[in-house]
Amino acid sequence: MKKHNFSAGPCILPQEVLLKASEAVIDFNNSGLSLIEISHRSKPFIEVMDTATALALELLGLEGKGYKALFLQGGASTQFLMTAYNLLETKAGYLNTGTWAAKSLKEAKLFGEVVEVASSKDANYNYIPKGYSVPSDLDYFHCTSNNTIFGTQIKDFPTSPVPMVCDMSSDIFSRTLDFSKFDLIYAGAQKNMGPAGTTLVVIKEDLLGKVTRAIPSMLDYKNFIEKESMFNTPPVFAVYTSMLTLQWLKDLGGIAEIEKENNKKAKLIYSEIDLNPLFKGFAATEDRSTMNATFNLVDDKLKDTFDEMAKEAGMNGINGHRSVGGYRASMYNALPYTSVAALVEVMSELERKA
Amino acid sequence: MKKHNFSAGPCILPQEVLLKASEAVIDFNNSGLSLIEISHRSKPFIEVMDTATALALELLGLEGKGYKALFLQGGASTQFLMTAYNLLETKAGYLNTGTWAAKSLKEAKLFGEVVEVASSKDANYNYIPKGYSVPSDLDYFHCTSNNTIFGTQIKDFPTSPVPMVCDMSSDIFSRTLDFSKFDLIYAGAQKNMGPAGTTLVVIKEDLLGKVTRAIPSMLDYKNFIEKESMFNTPPVFAVYTSMLTLQWLKDLGGIAEIEKENNKKAKLIYSEIDLNPLFKGFAATEDRSTMNATFNLVDDKLKDTFDEMAKEAGMNGINGHRSVGGYRASMYNALPYTSVAALVEVMSELERKA
Ligand SMILES: Cc1ncc(COP(=O)(O)O)c(C=O)c1O
Ligand SMILES: Cc1ncc(COP(=O)(O)O)c(C=O)c1O
Ligand SMILES: [Mg+2]
Ligand SMILES: [Mg+2]
Ligand SMILES: [Mg+2]
Ligand SMILES: [Mg+2]
Structure with missing residues (x-):
């Protein structure tokens, strides 16, 4: 019996995506080779990566607006530290709406001063704080669009006088938003996009290059922008399956x-x-x-x-x-x-x- | 026509592994669900992770010797910085035998003093330096067992008075060695173990806890040891396929x-x-x-x-x-x-x- 799959992530993917992904593991596009045994520098895989990143920007309505889409490893949790490593010079503001938001805030504290702009911890995160305002002396403001654990979702994003960073792991591609309000969006693939093992980062390029600290190569967004997500070997299967899901979504409208x-x-x-x-x-x-x-x-x-x-x-x-x-x-x-x-x-x- | 696949990585995997991995993407162990749409906290996946880590230790002959096996994300390149982040307090020594060795050395420099113990760069890395000795005032000594790009391989490892860290990305599980000579071994899966997207780290637990710096959660080996590679969502497909390959190797002898x-x-x-x-x-x-x-x-x-x-x-x-x-x-x-x-x-x- 096919189950009704309400899993919180990793979670259900479109059946046709699973079929195509399964097929590619045996024979990728009739090449006589499996998707997972070809070089990531081969033309067929570069095409997969290009298609996946282009689809992500297209679906979000962010083409030609100065954004780059990247497929990284490490999960959304690695973005908790990467965002701070790359962007936090002096002070950042965080909206604390749940477990994941609190974790992102905790990591940022290793890199500079962190202000909790508002919090709903007082009520076990069963609501979204409102009526706060985002200070203008921050390097960036970080929020979590959807709180996977508590089932709350930001309906109206604040107007932010500073760059806005958003963890959209659990609701990206699920609702129309003016995504150009955000300067950096990240999302683990394993909810609306694909299997666990890759994380989408959509970043406005002009956001980078403003911190003075040295950034390790693998944590530096610039390296992945320059090498189009191939600074090192990408998680081939997860990127391919994400591409299939984004294509499925585009075909749906x-x-x-x-x-x-x-x-x-x-x-x-x-x-x-x-x-x-x-x-x-x-x-x-x-x-x-x-x-x-x-x-x-x-x-x-x-x-x-x-x-x-x-x-x-x-x-x-x-x-x-x-x-x-x-x-x-x-x-x-x-x-x-x-x-x-x-x-x-x-x-x-x-x-x-x- | 099935090709003869000499790809340097990602690379050829056993045909029976590809078949099983492909099947699991549709229906995992007759569960009615795909491997990639179940929770990583579910019993069937925890079993996969436990089996994969146990097989890795067993094949290396490191069971019951104080080692833990971890499956992480980020590729071997992330280990270049994680090893230094976790282990380099004052000074480390690196053997420079190729492009990857040089990159690992470069990352370590962000965290402390680094000594190049020996190098074969003078001859475009076409040989392995010999006759050097490893200083005893180092936090650790780092080497690369096999130089994927140049085709050289260390046959005799030095006797090291300090903990020995080895990048075995391109020859792990390929030859018998006394693996207990090493205190930390890491290897991207995408050569002898599985698809790109996970990295095996085998670490002697007593190596940790000696640096004074604060380590971001996702870069701290201790968190992954404590949570048995599930500190955050693991790369499910890559771990499963690695488990299949390790099982294949065990069955072969x-x-x-x-x-x-x-x-x-x-x-x-x-x-x-x-x-x-x-x-x-x-x-x-x-x-x-x-x-x-x-x-x-x-x-x-x-x-x-x-x-x-x-x-x-x-x-x-x-x-x-x-x-x-x-x-x-x-x-x-x-x-x-x-x-x-x-x-x-x-x-x-x-x-x-x-
Ligand atoms: C909103 C949100 N952020 C971050 C994470 C952590 O993601 P990962 O396990 O990929 O690090 C999750 C996981 O469920 C999440 O729901
Ligand atoms: C010996 C060695 N170390 C490190 C790497 C880098 O691995 P990754 O691309 O997974 O970061 C490679 C890649 O081929 C390698 O051969
Ligand atoms: Mg939450
Ligand atoms: Mg009721
Ligand atoms: Mg090399
Ligand atoms: Mg000849």
Whole structure:
């Protein structure tokens, strides 16, 4: 039985992407060689890298605006330190909206003064702080667009007088935004883009070259810009599969189209959470993420019954993160509406039974 | 036509590994889910990681000797800086035997004093320096076991009075060595182990905790030891495929068995290089690598003819690196003897024709 895959990441990818990626591992474009046994400096792979980076910029509407797209290794967590290494000369501001935001802030402290511009830690990160303003004496302002663990999402980004850096790991390519508001965007591939093992960095070139410290080669964005993500051997399979997913998204109609689907899925699950008396949502209503819906049972005694029913119905990955408990349904781009409908059906069934 | 794949890395992998990896991208162990869409914290993936790290230690004969095996991201190039970040307090010594060795030395200079213990740069790295001794006032001594670009290989490692760190990217698992002579071994997967996208680090735990600088979380070996390579999301596909290759090697009989094959392949190609008057070897005879055979045509006018014949015969990836020119036949563990025989046949054919 094919499962309903609500995993928070690594997570569901389009079936046609999996098929093509699987095929390429045996024979890449009828070359008689596997994708993973050819040189990354060969023409066919350079074409993959060029296509992937071009698609990323095109989908984000950032072509011809001074941005470069890079595929790096190390996960989004490496970006926590790379952003600071490359950009933090004196002082940076961080918006603390969850576990990942807090980790990015912690790394930055190794490189300079860090101001927590606002935080929702007081309420276990169940909301997005509002009404703060970004100081103008910062090297940059860092925020996290979507808080994977807590299920909150920034709907209105602040107007920032300083360059804005954003960790979009868990909602990139899921909704239309004016991406040109950001000077550096990064995202681990393993939610909306591909397998774990590569991280997309989209960076405005004029942001670089302003810190005085020496930067190790592998942490210096400039080296990867100059060598078009091939400063060293790139993670070939992860980049190729990301390229396939970006192509799939483009063929679907791009971000604007997938956003409609994502909104429908979110509406369906949140309606059930609200209407069904057995469940309550975790995140503040106006800050609810379209990617990760977090919710709890009102009465924990129903847990075993619900878990059993969900398992029977083929649900995978709906357990909440330990810092929130309860449930988390991650509904990334590739998750079909029918999977959300199936989960909602189990929730309704519990109500009918209980 | 299946090619003869002499690519220097990424490079040939065992056919059965490619088949299993391809299958797992569609359906992992009949779970109904792809390997790349399940949580890395799920039991099936934790098992993959545990198996891969255990196999690495077992094959190297380092079980129960205080070592940990880690699968990281960032390539061997990230190890150039991570080794120094974690180990270099005052002074380190480097053996400069090639491009990669020189790069590792360059990164270390950002973190402390660096002594070039010996170098073969004077002869474009065509030999391995000998007769040097490793100073005893170093934090560690760093060497490169096999010089991928130049085709030289250290046959006798020095006795080192300080911890020994070795970049074994291009010959790990290819020959028996007393691996317990080393305190830290690292190797990008993309030669003898798997696809690009993960790096094996084998580290003696008591080596750590001796530098005073603060280490960013993602560069701190301790975090990855503590979280068993899962400090953040690991490169799932690359680790899985590496596990398959290590299992393949174990089933073959381990390093001692593959070493016999590698010696046979090396003997075959070097005999041809020596006996065929049209070719000459690049590396000093006693330092010749069993992994990368570098050679040139005596008369460059035969280049087009030879290249055409090699192409006809299905040879892939035999062009030399630009810093050496000529040819490089990389003969990693998964390359069959028959591929070397086929290349030698083309070389003989050229002699018969010319
Ligand atoms: C918003 C966000 N940032 C960062 C990370 C860390 O990503 P990685 O594991 O690739 O380092 C995650 C992982 O889930 C995330 O959701
Ligand atoms: C001996 C050696 N060290 C380091 C590297 C760099 O590896 P990576 O591209 O994974 O950073 C290579 C790459 O070929 C190599 O052969
Ligand atoms: Mg979070
Ligand atoms: Mg309710
Ligand atoms: Mg070299
Ligand atoms: Mg000769």
